[in-house]
Amino acid sequence: MRNAFLSPICGSVLAPLMLAGLLLAGCAGGSRARSPRPVPIIYDTDIGTDVDDAGALAILHVLADRGEARILAAMSANSGRWSAPAIDVINTYYGRGDLPIGSSRTGPDDEMWYRDVVPAFPHDLADGRAAPEAVGLYREILAAQPDHSVTIVVVGWLTNMAGLLSSASDENSPLDGKALVAAKVKELVVMGGSWPNNEGEGEYNFHMDGAAAHKVASDWPGKIMFTGLGRDVMTGARLMAEETNAQPVRAFYSKFLEANNVPARSSWDLIAVLYAVRELGDCFSAATDGRCVTREDGSNTWVPGPAASHGYLVYRMPPGDLAAMIDELMVAPPAR
Numbered sequence: 001m002r003n004a005f006l007s008p009i010c011g012s013v014l015a016p017l018m019l020a021g022l023l024l025a026g027c028a029g030g031s032r033a034r035s036p037r038p039v040p041i042i043y044d045t046d047i048g049t050d051v052d053d054a055g056a057l058a059i060l061h062v063l064a065d066r067g068e069a070r071i072l073a074a075m076s077a078n079s080g081r082w083s084a085p086a087i088d089v090i091n092t093y094y095g096r097g098d099l100p101i102g103s104s105r106t107g108p109d110d111e112m113w114y115r116d117v118v119p120a121f122p123h124d125l126a127d128g129r130a131a132p133e134a135v136g137l138y139r140e141i142l143a144a145q146p147d148h149s150v151t152i153v154v155v156g157w158l159t160n161m162a163g164l165l166s167s168a169s170d171e172n173s174p175l176d177g178k179a180l181v182a183a184k185v186k187e188l189v190v191m192g193g194s195w196p197n198n199e200g201e202g203e204y205n206f207h208m209d210g211a212a213a214h215k216v217a218s219d220w221p222g223k224i225m226f227t228g229l230g231r232d233v234m235t236g237a238r239l240m241a242e243e244t245n246a247q248p249v250r251a252f253y254s255k256f257l258e259a260n261n262v263p264a265r266s267s268w269d270l271i272a273v274l275y276a277v278r279e280l281g282d283c284f285s286a287a288t289d290g291r292c293v294t295r296e297d298g299s300n301t302w303v304p305g306p307a308a309s310h311g312y313l314v315y316r317m318p319p320g321d322l323a324a325m326i327d328e329l330m331v332a333p334p335a336r
């Protein structure tokens with residue numbers, strides 16, 4: 001189960017945010033971007049369970065090609081045999097086959113439609129279980145970055161983030177995990193939860209590791225934006241319609257769309273990447289007047305109150321326009 005459409009409900013918070021100068025352009029590629037460019041990004045994915053993870057990594061590479069992002073690493077939340085190799089396939093296609101890739105040591109097996117695609121495309125990471133353990137790799141990479149500079153975008157369950165928070169000092173940094181995050185991370189972007197409230201069994205990414213979601217929402221020592229949008233932003237059909245040689249992301253989408261007998265797929269993870277790189281801009285607004293509380297069953301509640309470190313994303317641009325923007329990124333050829 002994933003997220004329901006959220007109406008733009010945040011007019012009451014939008015006006016003061018605009019007055020505070022926090023809603024600068026960027027999502028549509030505008031020139032008044034708030035962050036220094038390119039944005040340093042670590043991408044954390046449950047690739048192998050849905051196809052939007054592959055699309056999101058693809059557009060992250062295109063945004064890097066355009067000088068908007070700098071990919072520091074990609075992490076699999078899933079220990080599956082083919083998950084980290086699927087990341088390597090996409091990185092290799094976009095000319096970044098040497099990017100660091102880490103992997104959790106837990107999680108379900110990949111689904112068959114992923115296994116069929118990975119071996120058909122060039123990559124050199126043969127088995128996800130041979131990738132470096134993700135939390136150690138996070139610590140190594142974060143320790144080497146300038147303070148308060150890194151954006152982490154998580155589009156799967158939050159196992160690696162909970163592990164990072166619980167990590168002890170090591171050869172890379174004398175800081176424990178929480179202090180290392182406080183020192184190095186600018187923002188955590190989480191594709192998870194249903195906003196403002198979800199009293200059911202919980203949105204998929206929270207439900208898959210409810211204890212981790214609860215720990216991150218409770219203990220993360222910095223800003224978190226929960227995205228949770230994308231159900232009605234349907235993408236991938238244009239990628240199917242355009243002939244592209246040796247395009248592994250197209251092959252992933254082809255397998256998924258065929259297996260599910262649908263013409264396009266929702267864009268939960270692509271929305272998260274778009275926000276992580278381009279911020280609110282013309283695309284999104286944010287509700288920030290309160291905080292997220294999650295329970296260990298994966299359900300979540302937005303508790304109204306003074307603005308602090310949490311926010312959740314709301315559409316500002318119509319979903320159809322967002323889909324067109326994302327489709328254009330998905331079909332862009334690699335620059336390298």
Ligand SMILES: [Ca+2]
Nearest residue numbers: 046053155156
């Ligand atoms: Ca995902």
